[in-house]
Amino acid sequence: xxxxxxxxxxxxxxxxxxxAPLVEVRGLTVAFGERDVLRGVDxxxxxxxxxxxxxxxGCGKSTLLRVLAGLEPRAARVVAEEVRVPWDAGRRDVAWMxxxxxxxxxxxxxxNVVLGGEVRGLPRRERREAxxxxxARFGLGGSSRAWxxxxxxxxxxRVAVARTVLxxxxxxLLDEPFGALDALTxxxxxxxxxxxxxxxxxxxxRAVVLVTHDVEEALTLADRIxxxxxxxxxxxxxxxxxxxxxxxxxRTVLAAL
Amino acid sequence: MRTxxxxxxxxxxxxxxxxxxxxxxxxxxxxxxxxxxxxxxxxIATRAVEAAPTLVPHVTTTLTEAxxxxxxxxxxxxxxxxxxxASTWLSRAVGPLxxxxxxxxxxxxxxxxxxxxxxxxxPKVVVVALTxxxxxxxxxxxxxxxxxxxxxxxVRGLGGGRLRTLxxxxxxxxxPGALAGLRVAATYAIGAAVVAEYLAASSGLGVxxxxxxxxxxxxxxxxxxxxxxxxxxxxxxxxxxVCRGALPWQRR
Numbered sequence: 415x416x417x418x419x420x421x422x423x424x425x426x427x428x429x430x431x432x433x434a435p436l437v438e439v440r441g442l443t444v445a446f447g448e449r450d451v452l453r454g455v456d457x458x459x460x461x462x463x464x465x466x467x468x469x470x471x472g473c474g475k476s477t478l479l480r481v482l483a484g485l486e487p488r489a490a491r492v493v494a495e496e497v498r499v500p501w502d503a504g505r506r507d508v509a510w511m512x513x514x515x516x517x518x519x520x521x522x523x524x525x526n527v528v529l530g531g532e533v534r535g536l537p538r539r540e541r542r543e544a545x546x547x548x549x550a551r552f553g554l555g556g557s558s559r560a561w562x563x564x565x566x567x568x569x570x571x572r573v574a575v576a577r578t579v580l581x582x583x584x585x586x587l588l589d590e591p592f593g594a595l596d597a598l599t600x601x602x603x604x605x606x607x608x609x610x611x612x613x614x615x616x617x618x619x620r621a622v623v624l625v626t627h628d629v630e631e632a633l634t635l636a637d638r639i640x641x642x643x644x645x646x647x648x649x650x651x652x653x654x655x656x657x658x659x660x661x662x663x664x665r666t667v668l669a670a671l
Numbered sequence: 672m673r674t675x676x677x678x679x680x681x682x683x684x685x686x687x688x689x690x691x692x693x694x695x696x697x698x699x700x701x702x703x704x705x706x707x708x709x710x711x712x713x714x715i716a717t718r719a720v721e722a723a724p725t726l727v728p729h730v731t732t733t734l735t736e737a738x739x740x741x742x743x744x745x746x747x748x749x750x751x752x753x754x755x756x757a758s759t760w761l762s763r764a765v766g767p768l769x770x771x772x773x774x775x776x777x778x779x780x781x782x783x784x785x786x787x788x789x790x791x792x793x794p795k796v797v798v799v800a801l802t803x804x805x806x807x808x809x810x811x812x813x814x815x816x817x818x819x820x821x822x823x824x825x826v827r828g829l830g831g832g833r834l835r836t837l838x839x840x841x842x843x844x845x846x847p848g849a850l851a852g853l854r855v856a857a858t859y860a861i862g863a864a865v866v867a868e869y870l871a872a873s874s875g876l877g878v879x880x881x882x883x884x885x886x887x888x889x890x891x892x893x894x895x896x897x898x899x900x901x902x903x904x905x906x907x908x909x910x911x912x913v914c915r916g917a918l919p920w921q922r923r
Binding site: 518 | 819821822824825826827828829830831835839840843844846918920
């Protein structure tokens with residue numbers, strides 16, 4: 415299991431670095447065994463952006479996110495010219511949310527959100543208060559004492575987002591956050607996330623990378639869409655939704671898929 | 672509906688047990704075997720009622736030994752499981768040694784423990800603790816190793832370190848497994864205490880059995896065996912209740 419990564423602090427730590435991207439990935443190649451999953455992938459995420467990484471299931475989107483989160487290399491071999499993610503006090507200023515909510519079954523909803531504050535090192539009272547506030551804001555104030563198995567899929571997902579937000583990182587990495595939900599709940603939860611992001615509900619979050627295989631989800635939520643395709647996967651298009659408008663962006667995305 | 676299902680679950684074994692007792696009673700009464708070899712169940716029952724007051728201190732002794740031994744064994748097994756989960760080096764160093772020592776049944780060590788610790792409670796507590804220790808350690812270690820990788824990744828993905836993952840994910844994830852080991856261990860506890868008492872003790876159900884055996888009092892031996900069985904069931908029920916209480920998220 416050899417690995418060579420070059421992960422260094424991004425320059426965005428300085429407040430004066432206006433216009434400097436929060437994430438900068440160049441020439442990223444990831445292999446499992448002999449098989450390349452990603453080859454030569456570039457990705458930049460600017461401050462204030464929500465970037466959707468769009469691609470078919472199993473194309474390596476989640477692996478890309480895991481590299482940004484620092485969870486690889488473990489099984490994978492990771493080679494890159496550059497992988498820069500935001501850093502704070504010697505560690506990644508990044509919070510990653512896995513595909514399935516990964517709520518701790520032995521903690522109630524509130525306890526699961528509190529975990530975000532624990533990892534960030536908030537004092538006990540402060541993290542409980544922050545978690546209570548966040549749950550209430552996310553419309554789950556009445557469910558804070560519920561066990562995860564008592565919550566619906568959409569509620570669990572919102573608890574997981576609250577936990578990730580409470581970790582207080584500048585970069586939020588969401589891996590198919592609504593993938594496990596039914597179509598209706600997926601749409602409403604997506605719309606909810608959009609509203610929260612625009613109204614400050616995501617706390618100190620400055621940028622979001624969202625992995626999805628759902629074209630409509632990407633179009634409605636993202637400022638920019640990075641389309642991954644092929645095997646091994648490369649970036650087949652970068653579509654600026656804000657500039658092109660949804661209709662034109664949809665055509666470009668569909669052509670690239 | 673539920674009471675009916677329960678009734679259907681209970682009556683066949685109850686009927687069979689009654690039939691077996693009846694056969695035993697008949698055989699004993701027929702005089703094929705002398706009463707001091709095979710006493711009738713009814714005589715054993717009468718004897719149990721008579722002997723109950725004198726048995727109480729012995730039962731208390733055995734129960735104390737088993738209870739303390741369980742506590743010590745669970746604490747030691749659980750702590751060692753957490754320690755080996757925290758340190759790969761420790762688990763590599765300790766794991767094989769523990770496995771090798773398990774080739775010595777803990778009860779075989781009892782004479783040595785009596786030699787070192789005397790005739791009191793201590794050697795019995797240690798025998799019970801040794802008996803309990805291994806199943807708890809093994810099941811807790813296995814459960815921690817199998818702790819959901821996805822949950823551990825989640826904590827790391829939030830920025831949590833190794834220690835945080837251990838405390839937040841692996842230890843709680845190991846709890847049901849460790850408690851399953853404890854349930855198994857709980858059924859051994861009384862038996863281990865009694866066998867340890869066979870060797871050297873002044874009080875306890877093991878002492879009752881030994882004394883009764885030496886005076887060919889088979890009735891009393893059987894009464895003591897029945898007491899062991901009831902106590903084991905009792906310990907199991909208490910441990911089971913504690914286990915359920917410790918896992919509130921699994922209650923429905």
